[in-house]
Amino acid sequence: MRPSRVTTALGSALLAACEGRQSALAPAGDGARETLDATWILFGGGAAIFVAVMALALYAVAVPPERFRGGRGWVVGGGLLFPIAALTLLQLYEFGLTRRLAATPEPALVIEVTGAMWWWDVRYRIPGQEPVRSANEIVLPAGRPVEIRLDSADVIHSFWIPSLAGKLDMIPGRVNRLSLTPETPGVYRGQCAEYCGAQHALMAFAVVVEPPDRFDAWLAGQRRPAAEPADPLLERGRDAFFAFGCQSCHTVRGTPADGRLGPDLSKVGGRRSLGAGSLPNGAGPLAGWIAGAQHLKPESRMPSFDVMDADTLHALAAWLESLT
Structure with a gap:
């Protein structure tokens, strides 16, 4: 069964309660979907281990001693070999997930986002064109790979769009790169996820995912200068x-x-x-x-x-x- 189907099967009830424009349980991009799949697999594996251990403990308490004598085999097998095997498999899965998230295609669009106390400076860069500057709102084309380059003008911030990708720190003097491919048009909410001062709670931003043709028209409109006052x-x-x-x-x-x-x-x-x-x-x-x-x-x-x-x-x- 594919991980995405596992996600649907295990999480449908929770998704119904937690959908929204700022929810890691309602993925609208490849990075968020992969991360959610990993979450359910780790949660399911942990739950299965917990149930097995509790069932074994209950059995040991309930049955007569002569039927459950224990021994070194239980200690070595249950306390050493089983944890090593389980954790190794989960770690290999996580390594594979990290490689998939990092191995993104050449981005069609590069967006530079600088965090400042307490707002977001946004610059769109397309090869051969003048960059376009905006603030506190990011518009993305659906189905196109995007690279977001993150830095900070003052303190450490953290860039997080739960429905589209995992969070990534914004560190003064360093550029971190977040690659994602938004899939579903809509309006999503992002938030600074690292406490950065008095107005940290009021450091949010909107992410608008548009069909590619509408995004191109929007970007062209952003380049137009301000019109002369009409009255x-x-x-x-x-x-x-x-x-x-x-x-x-x-x-x-x-x-x-x-x-x-x-x-x-x-x-x-x-x-x-x-x-x-x-x-x-x-x-x-x-x-x-x-x-x-x-x-x-x-x-x-x-x-x-x-x-x-x-x-x-x-x-x-x-x-x-x-x-x-």
Whole structure:
């Protein structure tokens, strides 16, 4: 029986209870599926050993002594040979799994992800094309192998998308590589899995898996510069962006804003959340984030612009929402 069928047979009840966009029990990629298969095999093997040992212990207690005299054979066989054989087989299986996960085909896409306190800097690199920078959201093509190169700008973080792959640490000064092939289109949730400071819990990201043609169209759209404001309100918002110095930290393609300290805002209006999963996206949350970032996410590097009047704040939020 193939491992994937074993997974289905043993885990259907648990999967029904634990499905979701952030669940290691609902795999949507090759790495997550292989890892889940290994989990069920190890769990099943451990459970079988536990049942056998408990049955033997119960038999030894229940039967008369003359029918169960024990002896050196039980100690050598049950306490030495059996554990060595069982653990060796499981270890060989795990070695094979590791080799399969590492032996990935040439990636069609390389994505560089840098963890920072407390957000994600994302760069898409395709040979022969200019890289595309984004933040706090990753879009992947279904059925195409992807290599994600992980590093950190400050402390140790850990990159984990339970439904697509296992977790991997992000270490300052080192690049770790995670290879995966997403299989099922959908929206999945990732999370920093290593405590990294006060706002560790608010360091999440969305992973959107699209059919290949939709991914190509999305990537082409990401390269387009920001459009000129369509009305006076949006024009006032754009002017406020520069008047308050937002360009010092943020980039908006097609404008003079080219800051690198904070997230790229070129397409911020099209993202699903703000502040690395802290808030849903929209004009209202954008205004709240601008005015009260330190209240919503204390100790982040985004200052609160609570000196901005209501009309200017509304215009700035509307302009940012229009960047899609």
